Amino acid sequence: MSRNDYPPVKVGLIGLGTVGGGVTRVLARNAGEISRRAGREIIITHAAARNLDTTTANTAGMKLTGEALEVVDDPEVAVIVELMGGYEPARGLVLRALANGKHVVTANKAMIARHGNEIFAAAQAAGRMVGFEAAVAGGIPIIKAIREGLAGNRIEWVAGIINGTANFILSEMRDKGRDFAKALAEAQALGYAEADPTFDIEGIDAAHKLTILASIAFGIPLQFDKVYIEGISRITREDVAYARQFGYRIKHLGIARCDEQGAQLRVHPTLIPQQHLLASVNGVMNAVLVKGDAVGQSLFYGAGAGAEPTASAVVADLVDVVRTLTADPENRVPHLAFQPDALSDLPVLPMESVETACYLRLQANDRPGVLADVTRILADRDISIEAILQKRPKPNASASDVPIILLTHPVREQRMNEAIATIEALDSIRAPVMRIRLEPLDSD
Template identity: 45%
Template sequence: MSGNKLRPIRIALLGCGTVGGGVVKLILRNRDKYERMLGAPVQLAAVADLRVKLVAALGVPAKLITRDAAAVVTRPDIDIVVELFGGHEPARALIMKALAAGKDVVTANKALLAEHGGEIFREAGRRGLAVGFEASVGGGIPIVRTLREALAGDRQRAAYGIVNGTCNSILTTMTEEGVEFGAALADAQCKGLAEKNPALDVEGHDSAHKLCLLVALAFGVMVKPAQIYTEGITRITQADIAYARELGYAIKLLAIGKDDDGAIEARVHPTMIPQRHLLAGVGGAYNAIYIHGDALGATMYSGLGAGEMPTATAVMADILEIARHRLAEGSARAHAFGFPIHLMKGASVKPMDDVVCEYYLRFMARDKPGVLGAIASVLGSHGLSIASVIQKGRGTAQTVPVIMRTHDAPERGLKRALAEIRRKKIVQSAPAFIRIEEKL
């Protein structure tokens, strides 16, 4: 490359759905800005999608549209392959093929990276290529760069993430409008915030995929989705939200990663957090990630975690970063997680039975003397002490709700205590419990 003008950076886009459409719009809208930033044009060289008319409607010339993604990723004129198909296959095979052909890659595919990231990042590292994945965690929130670069000088101890906008929107509606889960889910679906089949979101799996990447970025170890305890929000009731408020808490679906001197906690579940905490105020479809470092202390990063333009903005940030490296003729690429991939080991994940926290417990108990004492006795025999009690509705109903908040205890003891309470038929139905993170 010589002279004042550098050669174009040529992009192949695989998948032109919601996010891919946003990327096309940004490339066309900000063409002049990107050229000023790089000193070279960013050109859309190919778009692979079966929906040819949809792509053409975005202003993409017909000659750039193809149905053959496999042929596109090996074309010698392509510099960066942007994979936005989603899912495991053919996305994995196409990314590996692109890397083998010497192409840098950008993806928003958190499910693929959570399961196959080790293979993909190792191949990229072996070939001196980049895999950008800013859009895979937190949508438009620049958390990948923040952890990999801005916070690299510190040692991270914990990461708490509200990383699924669908669940956060549903819980916000339940909290603010006093409706049950089913009604809040239907409202989210009407607004386009929840899929027709919302299981991936509401059962916590999407958050678990993102937590895999957060753990790698924060602690430098690899963890698979199967290692993450995952529980969704489908069993949260309006009663739980009301009692949480009375106790001074809000309920959020949290992705939690902690480094206890090498023993990693990695879990996704509904969590009660103090109403005064910054995370408690993150409502609607917004995401937030709260990081604890040894030196810096606590910092929080919040913004829109999904949607066409927020996610496309994160994709473009990766494209521009990689383009700078290519134009500088540098073979060095930033380590994907801030750690050399060949030195990253699998995480030793702490079993949930060993996790220690406080608990909210809800029992439907017979309204007669001695029941409260019997519950407390069983809890105490398994190492759980009671911090506070709420008892409602005495005098008319045969059963009444009994709400307890415990002090810190291992989950093993809690599960054994609840099983014994059910076995002895002290309460009328299965007890409900929600973990509390008091000291985030």
């Protein structure tokens, strides 16, 4: 069957808060790409929320109810997305959805950490899937990475910055010399911390996530009650400063380690070497470092919370479910991610049409007027300059050989090629112009 022959997969959403809104938005906005990848459309047909009046999600076309059970029991729904959070009634609803023959996708780390063993056994018995990528580290596909991508390894340890609120507070304490209370207040003002921040700052949320990571890394049942948990509320700004003097940063880590004796599961503030990549993970970002015996250290970094990053993980799980429902096992994941009949004929643009800022290094005669000539050539082509560095000649170079270095604002390659050719034709320019393109790597 080609993908156009499959009817859409109907999803029932439980919870229309921040993440629920993100999921509806991402599924709608990327509907085309998603069905090109999954092999069929994924649409939310049913949704439940405690308070339907307050949701800002676009629920057009959905059958709405205040009663989650109605969605879970609706025979039309093939997959339940559970975004209500908490232990109950989430657990009961998920078990019931599985009993009803539905697949489940959830972002509920508390429920998985505490009731996952029971839920997975029920899913296994029912021949249904429970996707929980969104339960750990938001948009970072860390469950998939460990469970599948690193499946050849004996995982020795996992260390993660898996609570953005705590990481934001520690980053503020370090970067701005704030004390804990002030940094917490700022996190609350910015919406990064709840009015009652206990779960985040006392490590309970991180412990939920660590429980899950440890199980998939080591193949042990979920054991939330065995995690050692210590929060960050006792850390002072002096501790942050002293740690720095020793060459360390304080991060709130979830650490799981495994050897023949047993497994360690612990969440606590931790000094880590400041030159380690993990020490550079700042603000609300998350990162998980995995040590496998074959792969060595791998780091997975990204947004650990927020409506759309979490939605990214939820939708990935939906695509996973749908790919499995739709394809022969061998063609579950298309080789090039998109279904073979859905590849795009989008052109690859010629380099001349690419636009980047540029670094230019010129070797010029040290005589007045060179810089004026060069800047004129650039100005004539509407290439604006961000910075200029004119160096004294190197001691061993001829006295007349002076490097001029420029940074330009973004410019089309073609126009820059012309400018460089014109500059190289100047008598006062001694060597080919060195051009290195610049990428700000910001979120444009």
